Amino acid sequence: MDNTISIVGHTALDHLFNVEKIAGPNESFPILDYEISYGGGAANIAATIATLGGKCQLISGVGNDFKSSGYEDYLTSTGVDLSHLYRMEDEKSTKAFVFTDKNHNQCTYFHWGPSARLKKTDPPSLDFVHLATSEPVFNSKVAQKAGFVSFDPGQDLVTYTSELLETILYNTNIMFANKHEIKRVCDMINQPFDKLKDMLDVVVVTYDEEGSRIYTDDIDYWIPAIPVNAVDPTGAGDGYRAGFLLGYIQRYPLNECGKIGSTVASFIVEKAGCQTNLPVWNDVEKRCKYYYDLNLSD
Amino acid sequence: MDNTISIVGHTALDHLFNVEKIAGPNESFPILDYEISYGGGAANIAATIATLGGKCQLISGVGNDFKSSGYEDYLTSTGVDLSHLYRMEDEKSTKAFVFTDKNHNQCTYFHWGPSARLKKTDPPSLDFVHLATSEPVFNSKVAQKAGFVSFDPGQDLVTYTSELLETILYNTNIMFANKHEIKRVCDMINQPFDKLKDMLDVVVVTYDEEGSRIYTDDIDYWIPAIPVNAVDPTGAGDGYRAGFLLGYIQRYPLNECGKIGSTVASFIVEKAGCQTNLPVWNDVEKRCKYYYDLNLSD
Numbered sequence: 106m107d108n109t110i111s112i113v114g115h116t117a118l119d120h121l122f123n124v125e126k127i128a129g130p131n132e133s134f135p136i137l138d139y140e141i142s143y144g145g146g147a148a149n150i151a152a153t154i155a156t157l158g159g160k161c162q163l164i165s166g167v168g169n170d171f172k173s174s175g176y177e178d179y180l181t182s183t184g185v186d187l188s189h190l191y192r193m194e195d196e197k198s199t200k201a202f203v204f205t206d207k208n209h210n211q212c213t214y215f216h217w218g219p220s221a222r223l224k225k226t227d228p229p230s231l232d233f234v235h236l237a238t239s240e241p242v243f244n245s246k247v248a249q250k251a252g253f254v255s256f257d258p259g260q261d262l263v264t265y266t267s268e269l270l271e272t273i274l275y276n277t278n279i280m281f282a283n284k285h286e287i288k289r290v291c292d293m294i295n296q297p298f299d300k301l302k303d304m305l306d307v308v309v310v311t312y313d314e315e316g317s318r319i320y321t322d323d324i325d326y327w328i329p330a331i332p333v334n335a336v337d338p339t340g341a342g343d344g345y346r347a348g349f350l351l352g353y354i355q356r357y358p359l360n361e362c363g364k365i366g367s368t369v370a371s372f373i374v375e376k377a378g379c380q381t382n383l384p385v386w387n388d389v390e391k392r393c394k395y396y397y398d399l400n401l402s403d
Numbered sequence: 404m405d406n407t408i409s410i411v412g413h414t415a416l417d418h419l420f421n422v423e424k425i426a427g428p429n430e431s432f433p434i435l436d437y438e439i440s441y442g443g444g445a446a447n448i449a450a451t452i453a454t455l456g457g458k459c460q461l462i463s464g465v466g467n468d469f470k471s472s473g474y475e476d477y478l479t480s481t482g483v484d485l486s487h488l489y490r491m492e493d494e495k496s497t498k499a500f501v502f503t504d505k506n507h508n509q510c511t512y513f514h515w516g517p518s519a520r521l522k523k524t525d526p527p528s529l530d531f532v533h534l535a536t537s538e539p540v541f542n543s544k545v546a547q548k549a550g551f552v553s554f555d556p557g558q559d560l561v562t563y564t565s566e567l568l569e570t571i572l573y574n575t576n577i578m579f580a581n582k583h584e585i586k587r588v589c590d591m592i593n594q595p596f597d598k599l600k601d602m603l604d605v606v607v608v609t610y611d612e613e614g615s616r617i618y619t620d621d622i623d624y625w626i627p628a629i630p631v632n633a634v635d636p637t638g639a640g641d642g643y644r645a646g647f648l649l650g651y652i653q654r655y656p657l658n659e660c661g662k663i664g665s666t667v668a669s670f671i672v673e674k675a676g677c678q679t680n681l682p683v684w685n686d687v688e689k690r691c692k693y694y695y696d697l698n699l700s701d
Contacts, residue, residue, distance in 0.1 A: 122500075122512060127428050130508035135515060139495070173471065197437070202420075202500070204512060210428035214420060214502065217433060 108354050109160040109186075113228075113247050114147030114237030115220050116165040116190075117199040118174055119379075124204050127212050142378045143176050145199060146237040146259060146343050148185075149379040153347035153369060155184035156383040159354070162186035164228065164247070166219025168198035183383070191226060193219045235350055236273065237343075241265045248276040255350060257281035258290070259342070267293045279307040279353070281346055307359060309349065311342055319363050328363035331371035331396045340379030344370040348389065357401075364397045365389060371396075406652050407458040409487075411526075411545050412445030412535030413518050414463040415497040416472055417677075422502050425510050440676045441474050443497060444535040444557060444641050446483075447677045451645035451667060453482035454681040457652070460484035462526065462545070464517025466496035481681070489524060491517045533648055534571065535641075539563045546574040553648060555579040556588070557640070565591045577605040577651070579644055605657060607647065609640055617661050626661035629669035629694045638677030642668040646687065655699075662695045663687060669694075 122139040126132075143152075147165050154161040163185050171177050171192070180187060200216040223243035232252045236244045238259035248254050249272065256277040258265060270293050274280070280301075282290060287310050291298055302308055308320040316329040335341075348369030352362035368389050376382035384392075393399045420437040424430075441450075445463050452459040461483050469475050469490070478485060498514040521541035530550045534542045536557035546552050547570065554575040556563060568591050572578070578599075580588060585608050589596055600606055606618040612633065617624040633639075646667030650660035666687050674680035682690075691697045 124512055128425075128502075128510035128512060129427060130425050130504070130510060133511040133513060136498075136500075136512050139514060200434075202434075204426075206428070212426035212428060213431035214422055214426060214434050215431060216437060 107160065107232075109162060109233065110154055110350055110354055111162050111164055111189075111231040111234040111251075112147045112151040112154070112237060113164040113234060113244060114150075114239035115145035115199050116148035116163065116167050116171070116176070116180075117145030117201055117220075118142075118170075118176060119144035120200060120202045122202070122204045124206055127204060127206050127210055141174070143179060143380045144201065144340070144378075146257075147235075147239065148176075148180065149340050149343035150235065150237055150347045150350075151185045152180060152183045152380050153344055153373075153383050154351050156385060157347065157351055157369070157389065158386045159351040160186075162189050164189050164191075164231070164234075166191040166193055166196075166199065166223050166226075168196040168219050169194045170198050174198065179380075189229065191219065191223065193222060196222065233354060235346065237346075241269045241273075245269050245272045248273045251276070253278050255279040255281070255346075255353075257342075257346060258286065262286055262289055262293075265293070267295075270294060274301070274304055277305055279309065280305050281309045281311070281342075281349075283311050283313070283342065309363070311345060313338070313341075317345065317363055317367060319359050321359065324359070326360040326363060328360065328367050330367055331392065333371045333375055335374040337377040338374055339377075340373045341370040343379060344373035344383075361399060361401070364393055364399055365401070368393045368396070405458065405530075407460060407484075407531065408452055408648055408652055409460050409462055409529040409532040410445045410449040410452070410535060411462040411532060411542060412448075412537035413443035413497050414446035414461065414465050414469070414474070414478075414488075415443030415499055415518075416440075416468075416474060417442035418498060418500045420500070420502045422504055425502060425504050425508055439472070441477060441678045442499065442638070442676075444555075445533075445537065446474075446478065447638050447641035448533065448535055448645045448648075449483045450478060450481045450678050451642055451671075451681050452649050454683060455645065455649055455667070455687065456684045457649045458484075460487050462487050462489075462529070462532075464489040464491055464494075464497065464521050464524075466494040466517050467492045468496050472496065477678075487527065489517065489521065491520060494520065531652060533644065535644075539567045539571075543567050543570045546571045549574070551576050553577040553579070553644075553651075555640075555644060556584065560584055560587055560591075563591070565593075568592060572599070572602055575603055577607065578603050579607045579609070579640075579647075581609050581611070581640065607661070609643060611636070611639075615643065615661055615665060617657050619657065622657070624658040624661060626658065626665050628665055629690065631669045631673055633672040635675040636672055637675075638671045639668040641677060642671035659697060659699070662691055662697055663699070666691045666694070 123137040151163040202214040223240040234251045235255040238261040319326040345366035349366035352365040372384040421435040449461040500512040521538040533553040536559040614627040643664035647664035650663040670682040
């Protein structure tokens with residue numbers, strides 16, 4: 106194993122609109138401003154790991170506007186290995202259209218595009234893989250062939266059947282979820298949390314700006330979040346996973362992996378967008394030392 | 404005067420989405436499919452006139468994605484003169500995002516972008532101009548400087564003040580409106596229809612698939628629409644205006660201008676999209692002869 110982390114899931118162009126009001130049926134409202142930002146959980150994580158100095162490849166479906174949008178050149182510049190992308194020239198890239206009104210109400214339309222078509226694709230065998238939000242059938246095929254599996258169904262959990270979820274969990278080493286998702290996962294497989302823990306090496310549950318909790322069979326770590334001036338929480342979870350996994354593959358102890366993840370997330374939230382404020386390893390070392398009194402270089 | 408028709412108004416990229424449901428606040432729904440189509444009333448009319456063989460220039464604000472979207476090359480290929488565009492490299496082009504659900508409910512978000520910034524722009528003096536849906540202050544400045552003015556406030560009527568509307572009407576020769584808009588115009592200037600007619604040389608009122616009516620002080624023509632297999636009514640009004648104006652500048656009688664407009668519209672509705680089925684003059688001649696028994700070449 107050469108310490109390459111493979112990330113499976115969405116590479117998406119996020120269209121983020123500020124609008125006067127959320128438009129219902131037969132309504133029309135002006136857009137106050139909007140921006141297109143690089144997103145998709147898998148791409149967020151891959152770009153973060155690569156920027157931190159890790160080896161990382163992205164396993165993702167992309168469409169015919171991946172190059173023209175600038176996203177391809179940008180990801181290449183971070184150092185992510187793009188040689189395993191599924192390029193679909195007859196599809197538009199995966200996209201989210203998110204409309205936010207003045208009262209912070211939000212509605213979203215999601216174009217699955219290439220991500221949906223991964224369902225019928227036969228994945229490669231991977232040594233160390235993180236399954237981010239992604240097409241469930243493809244994720245299950247990857248999990249069954251991979252050496253080491255990290256899994257985070259995220260908001261795509263609603264698209265999983267219980268059977269697919271169980272298949273993946275039987276092949277998973279580390280699972281990530283937020284406090285709502287972890288409960289739903291237990292419900293879907295009809296098992297209490299303790300049984301879920303038994304199925305996996307590690308379970309990481311994130312609690313937004315409060316922190317995260319890392320469970321193994323016999324240990325339970327609480328990692329408080331770093332208090333920073335959070336401008337936009339979007340992408341914080343992806344940053345946490347990127348830092349955690351890069352720590353894990355470098356054999357840092359679990360509680361330190363959590364602190365690395367939490368430190369990375371603290372940078373992401375300081376600017377709007379998921380990939381606009383990616384730290385390098387040296388930034389993480391300094392902040393980890395300052396807030397957690399943890400020397401990563403020791 | 405060299406028979407050039409100047410068209411003022413929006414050049415927009417229409418993003419047309421089919422979605423499972425219209426998303427309300429804090430809802431998320433998948434996009435079933437979507438396409439980006441060339442639109443904006445002014446650009447629709449200009450492309451139609453140029454394709455018919457007329458001389459036409461577009462007075463419109465465009466953003467930094469006008470070229471990369473393919474729209475610029477397309478308009479150039481139709482023969483529209485683009486040398487009077489306001490190019491704004493720090494703005495995204497004017498866009499409409501239209502979401503349609505399975506029950507044909509529709510909601511729209513409109514990004515004014517460059518069109519909004521025309522407000523502060525000093526327009527050129529134009530011999531023969533059609534004011535399409537556009538920024539009202541800019542339209543009024545154009546109207547006050549132009550030789551001959553055709554005016555169609557369209558769905559942007561809601562953005563006009565009564566004062567701006569009156570200023571434009573005092574400088575207008577031909578006005579176009581649908582049956583709802585004409586009533587609203589009268590309400591806004593607090594005048595009965597007969598008084599409005601007195602202010603203008605010609606008033607054209609369109610009645611969707613039924614036809615149109617052309618009023619002068621003493622004449623009132625009814626032009627029945629041509630019955631065709633209408634796939635998508637979007638852009639029909641723009642097609643009508645293009646045909647009418649091209650006929651008018653070539654000194655066809657008013658009732659024939661209406662028949663030319665109606666014939667052009669009958670082509671537009673046969674295909675989805677506003678600029679996907681533009682006829683050439685010969686097509687119009689043939690259909691005009693067939694349905695109206697009118698020889699345009701006489």
